[in-house]
Amino acid sequence: MIIEYIRYTIPAEQEQAFLSAYRAAATELRGSAHCLDYEISRCTEEPTSFVVRIRWDSLEGHLQGFRKEASFPSFFAKVKPFFENIQEMRHYALTDVAGAGGRPGG
Numbered sequence: 364m365i366i367e368y369i370r371y372t373i374p375a376e377q378e379q380a381f382l383s384a385y386r387a388a389a390t391e392l393r394g395s396a397h398c399l400d401y402e403i404s405r406c407t408e409e410p411t412s413f414v415v416r417i418r419w420d421s422l423e424g425h426l427q428g429f430r431k432e433a434s435f436p437s438f439f440a441k442v443k444p445f446f447e448n449i450q451e452m453r454h455y456a457l458t459d460v461a462g463a464g465g466r467p468g469g
Contacts, residue, residue, distance in 0.1 A: 364399065365422045369415040370451040377445070378411075384441045385415065391438035392417065397424035422454055 373381045385403055392398045399418040406412035419425040429435060 364457070365419050365425065366455045366457070367415075367417045367419060367425060368451065368453060368455060369417075369449060371413045371415070371445060371448045372411050372450055373413055373445065373448055374411060377448075381413070381445050381448075384445065388438045388441040391432075391434040391441075394434055395429045395432060396420070397428040419454075425454070 371381070382403065389401070392401050397420050399420060401415070401417040404414045404416070406414075417425075419429070
């Protein structure tokens, strides 16, 4: 498994269009056997900062699978208007440091 993180800076006046574009592009993500899940988070301290997180089955599944599927051009057309707003787009592998939070006494 590999995780793709895409950090965006989206001006307030483009926020709804950005979220709508990814809502529409979710059709292609859901339709791909290579996409395990996805989410978009917005920074509470800096509301123009967004992070798209997509979990792929593998790096090859993303780059050679999803990007070569018939549905990719449709996905790309939906999110392309925001590519100039990308601050970072990289793939990450999990390390062995992980865990779940808990409550004291719980």
